[in-house]
Amino acid sequence: MEYDLIVLGGGPAGYLACERAGHGGLRTLLIEKEHIGGVCLNKGCIPTKTLLYSAKIKDSAEHGEKYGVTVKDIKLDHRTVVTRKDKIVKALTGSVRSAVKAAGCTIVDANGVIRGRNGAAYEVEAGGQVYTGKRLLIATGSLPAVPPINGLAEGLRDGYVLTSTEMLEAADVPDSLVIIGGGVIGMEMASYFNSAGSSVTVIEMLPRIGGPIDADIAALLQKEYEAKGVRFILEGCVTEVKDGGILYRKGDEVSEIKAAKVLLSVGRTAHTGEIGLERIRVATERGAVMVDTHCLTNVPNVYAAGDVNGICMLAHTAYRQAEAAVNHMLGKPDEMRYGAIPSVIYTNPEVAMVGETAQSARDKGMDITEKTISMHYSGRYMAENEGGRGIIKIVVDNTLNTLCGAHIMGSYASEIIVSAGICIEKMLTIDEIKTIVFPHPTVSEVIREAIFQL
Numbered sequence: 001m002e003y004d005l006i007v008l009g010g011g012p013a014g015y016l017a018c019e020r021a022g023h024g025g026l027r028t029l030l031i032e033k034e035h036i037g038g039v040c041l042n043k044g045c046i047p048t049k050t051l052l053y054s055a056k057i058k059d060s061a062e063h064g065e066k067y068g069v070t071v072k073d074i075k076l077d078h079r080t081v082v083t084r085k086d087k088i089v090k091a092l093t094g095s096v097r098s099a100v101k102a103a104g105c106t107i108v109d110a111n112g113v114i115r116g117r118n119g120a121a122y123e124v125e126a127g128g129q130v131y132t133g134k135r136l137l138i139a140t141g142s143l144p145a146v147p148p149i150n151g152l153a154e155g156l157r158d159g160y161v162l163t164s165t166e167m168l169e170a171a172d173v174p175d176s177l178v179i180i181g182g183g184v185i186g187m188e189m190a191s192y193f194n195s196a197g198s199s200v201t202v203i204e205m206l207p208r209i210g211g212p213i214d215a216d217i218a219a220l221l222q223k224e225y226e227a228k229g230v231r232f233i234l235e236g237c238v239t240e241v242k243d244g245g246i247l248y249r250k251g252d253e254v255s256e257i258k259a260a261k262v263l264l265s266v267g268r269t270a271h272t273g274e275i276g277l278e279r280i281r282v283a284t285e286r287g288a289v290m291v292d293t294h295c296l297t298n299v300p301n302v303y304a305a306g307d308v309n310g311i312c313m314l315a316h317t318a319y320r321q322a323e324a325a326v327n328h329m330l331g332k333p334d335e336m337r338y339g340a341i342p343s344v345i346y347t348n349p350e351v352a353m354v355g356e357t358a359q360s361a362r363d364k365g366m367d368i369t370e371k372t373i374s375m376h377y378s379g380r381y382m383a384e385n386e387g388g389r390g391i392i393k394i395v396v397d398n399t400l401n402t403l404c405g406a407h408i409m410g411s412y413a414s415e416i417i418v419s420a421g422i423c424i425e426k427m428l429t430i431d432e433i434k435t436i437v438f439p440h441p442t443v444s445e446v447i448r449e450a451i452f453q454l
Contacts, residue, residue: 003029005329006124006133008112008275011038013306013318014139015096020326022103029133030105031112031126037093038141038306040315043165046092048188049346050085051168055195056348066386076196078173085168114276122280122302135301135329138282138289139322140275142268142307151241152264161241161262164189173197174260178246180238181265182209184345187221189263191347194230201231201257203238203248210345214357214393214407216372221351221409224389270310286310293335294328295321303329317341340425344414349390352417355405355424358395367398369454375410377449380441385411394420394450401429406447416444423447430454 005021007014010032021028035042054076061071100107110127114136117123121132144163146152155161162170164185173196179186182204194200202209209232210218222232233250240247245258270288283290283298288310291297295305303325306318320336327334342354358370375381375390382388390410397404406420423433430451438445 001131002121003027003106003131003133005029005135005137006031006112006122006131007137007139008114008124009038009139009141009306009308010036010100010107011139011141011306011318012040012315013141013308013322014038014137015100016319017137017139017305017322017326018100018105019103020323021329022100022105024326024330026326026329028103028105029108029131030100031108031110031124031131033109033111035093036097036100036107037089039165040318041092041096042089043168044185045315047085047089047168048164048185048192050088051081051192052188052346052348054081054084055192059195059348063386078196079171081196082169082171112275114279116276116279120301124276136303137322137325138272138275138277138297138302138304138308139306139318140271140308142313143271144264145267145269146264147266149238149241155241155262156264160243161264163264167261167263170261175199176259177201177261177263178203178257178259179263179265180246181267182206182232182234183211183265183267184343186263186265187225187345187347189265190225190230194225194228195348199229201233201259203233203236203246203257205235205237207235209234210351212343212357212360213345213351213353215359216393217351217353217391217407217409220389220391221345221347221349224349225347268307268313270308272308293324293337295325295336296328301329311336312338312341314341314343337425340421342417342421344417346414349385349388349410350413351407351409352413353405353407354417354421355403356395357405357407358393361395361397361404366404368404369396369398370394371396371450371454373446373450373453375408375443375446378441378443378446381410381443381446383441392446392450394447394454396430396454400427401431402427403430403433403451406450408446410443410446412443416442416447419444420447 004026005028007030018030058076112126115123176199179202182202208218236248236250238248289304305321307313345351361368372393393407395405403423
């Protein structure tokens with residue numbers, strides 16, 4: 001049987017593409033070698049948020065006296081947290097599988113490898129059978145990056161060093177944890193295991209944590225977690241992993257840290273190996289599949305969406321790329337834009353950003369104005385955050401008189417950042433944003449307040 005579309009990979013890009021393609025009338029086959037839902041649903045986004053919510057409840061209980069609520073003998077039962085996480089993942093993966101089937105798509109639970117072309121179509125082998133498709137969508141996701149550090153491979157093999165995948169499955173909380181990498185995953189894991197009782201040290205090669213987030217917010221987030229007992233070593237380079245510890249270099253000095261476990265969290269790399277891309281000559285760059293604004297590769301009718309194209313490794317980006325790709329297959333006008341894609345670090349407090357930072361805008365030669373205000377401009381924030389130090393920073397393009405960036409640290413940041421993102425995506429002028437009515441009292445009002453403070 002020939003399919004209109006064969007999708008390799010059942011993560012966010014893959015399964016949503018199947019739903020959209022199926023509803024669009026394309027005869028679609030999904031090939032997934034592990035679990036429908038991909039890393040995000042099974043080993044990333046959802047599992048981590050489940051753990052972090054438990055930690056947030058525990059932290060709130062510990063500091064409840066500030067709100068007139070006193071709780072004694074507070075304990076976070078990690079094994080119960082993990083059991084609940086597994087239950088939620090199982091329910092959601094089941095729902096996704098059902099949705100894919102409901103769209104009329106066929107699912108093959110096997111490893112898929114591209115074998116080549118058959119005329120104008122493509123052949124993919126999976127589970128001992130060969131399937132033919134008029135189009136291909138590569139959605140094989142990404143893998144944890146493993147840098148060439150002495151002893152790291154042995155540490156991963158022996159279970160002393162863990163990636164986030166194994167860390168989420170750990171039955172017990174380690175007494176001490178060294179996290180290599182202070183980006184999104186590293187900070188979220190630091191947040192949970194600090195709350196769960198680990199002595200946490202974060203080693204980051206860059207001068208600040210949080211990757212591309214605003215520098216002021218990165219500094220504030222670091223202070224928040226230093227106050228909670230997390231130790232940070234910035235501009236530190238891990239040189240060796242030893243049994244029971246690591247060596248790192250900072251400047252000219254080499255030091256050792258002992259730890260019960262080490263978490264490797266230095267980013268992810270596109271998963272393009274051993275899937276047969278070379279057989280149809282799909283172009284890659286720095287290990288990722290190259291695509292245009294329709295997520296189309298250099299090969300006719302071959303698309304790539306999600307982490308595998310390396311453009312913006314976020315699940316919600318993968319969703320939108322899948323839609324852009326399928327719409328292009330269906331002849332509907334659509335293309336990817338990346339100027340207003342929000343990103344979040346789900347620590348406590350949360351950090352969220354969208355668009356340009358002041359620095360990235362200046363690097364592009366933009367004429368900008370930046371404005372920072374306290375989250376205390378929101379009455380609801382003050383009501384729910386005794387002693388909170390949250391801020392919002394907005395960046396305005398003076399030439400166009402539009403919002404081009406927003407950065408928030410504080411409660412509900414993940415939920416309200418989309419409001420700023422819509423303003424950026426639709427290129428609303430500052431005067432137009434001023435006429436938008438935000439509900440009161442909500443934390444989202446800080447966006448309006450910041451605009452009026454310009």
